Amino acid sequence: MHVKVIHKPVLVSVISCSMLWAVAAPASAEDIISGAKGTKHPNQTIAAQASIKYHSSGNGGGHSGPLASTDSNWTPPACWYAPEWSATEFQQFRQGVYVSAVHDPDLPNDVRGEISDQNQKYAGDNYNIDKEKEGMWWGPQFNDDASLADQMKCDKDPFWVKKGETPGVPEAIKPETLAGLAYQQMQVPGTKVSLAPAGASKVNLPTWAWLDKADFKPISVTASLDVGGFHAEATTTATADSLSLDPGTDDAQVLPESGRCAINGDGSIGEPYARGKGNQTPPCGVVYQRSSGDGTFDLRSTATWKISWTGTGGAGGDLPDGEYGDDQPVTVQEIQAVNR
Known part of the structure; x- marks a missing residue:
């Protein structure tokens, strides 16, 4: 606390x-x-x-970082x-x-x-x-x-x-005022995903992406005011809903096709890669269709959080979804084949 x-x-x-x-x-x-x-x-x-x-x-x-509302018309x-x-x-x-x-x-x-x-x-x-x-x-x-x-x-x-x-x-x-101010105070974890297979990604082969369940526990902030006999408070809670992937290039396919990886029942996202899964389609990942050359692609992973609040006197409701994301460089190589 x-x-x-x-x-x-x-x-x-x-x-x-x-x-x-x-x-x-x-x-x-x-x-x-x-x-x-x-x-x-x-x-x-x-x-x-x-x-x-x-x-x-x-x-x-x-x-970690602050949430940005997905509703451009809403501000604290x-x-x-x-x-x-x-x-x-x-x-x-x-x-x-x-x-x-x-x-x-x-x-x-x-x-x-x-x-x-x-x-x-x-x-x-x-x-x-x-x-x-x-x-x-x-x-x-x-x-x-x-x-x-x-x-x-x-x-x-x-x-x-x-x-x-x-x-x-x-x-x-009023409680709704405090709920909006609590929203502004929220800090959510970063979204740098684990990628596999290890090393550089390969053209036309799936790159698996996942986040551990420990990274996406619900987050709450309570804002309260007690002065001169006046009391009001509100607790705003953010619950992770999905993770969106942007490969950093148009020459790529995201998995799933929607680009939004759902939260699993245990709070994790995607599925860790393991040996023997090379021919499987990952539940969350990217297939790059060209090499990054001498540089890298900036893979952006953005988590969307559902926001709700409860307050004094039984007040409560929902606030606009919030987003926070991180970039990470990804090297993509062509698979070299040798014919004899």
Whole structure:
């Protein structure tokens, strides 16, 4: 079991979102509080609590890599709203931003003015200090790998949410959000296949390809968020489905003809070559039809993984298949015959 805590940049909309990007794109809350001149405030450590934790099981050691979705229209969540501060913490945070703005001579006047206006807005309700135990301030968080345009879908200023309630905004964090983030954290084993017979492949003779069952155990990542009485989690699981072979040249035939080698009942792929099988057709392999000459062909083997998830409150479903593959050089030789 591997545990990882991801401290995403806060990127909170401490001023209006449009003005936040005018200050810095992107900037963390601490960056803004510190100020362009490095001015520090005693409260600058009051930052977001909403750190998502990741627990992984079965992620391959050694050579491994991230899954790429087979659906070009699907991407992990770019941004979401999550509980960030108690009322007192939010008051300290806002006041820290205000003090920094007042003492930063390099901050544009319009930005300083908007910070002041927002400070008055929140101070007008006394930051909900009288409701300290009743809820939390929620704010936007952002996926580092998402585009700025997608991140900016979460453009709301921090807002108050009572405990036990779900805010009525589409991007409010939920198990499905965590499932997509867990997908992004997955690392699957490499797909370098064993090839036989040993040595160089031969033109017009089958090259057997296989992977051991130990390489393709299911992999799971759980993403969870626990803060201020709020709890949500999701476990995303990848299960190997097939292995596709690309010989690296059009002058080759893949076996089976579909080019997709199924997963065996024990989790292995293909079948190891053994002496005496030279005249048999391998369940997974390649027949090269010309020599690679003085070079090699890049055989690419790509594993496809089925993705499913379960989450808090019985939520669950499927996510798009994921793929990960490796290249390996293959030398192909002509069979030399001598006539006497």
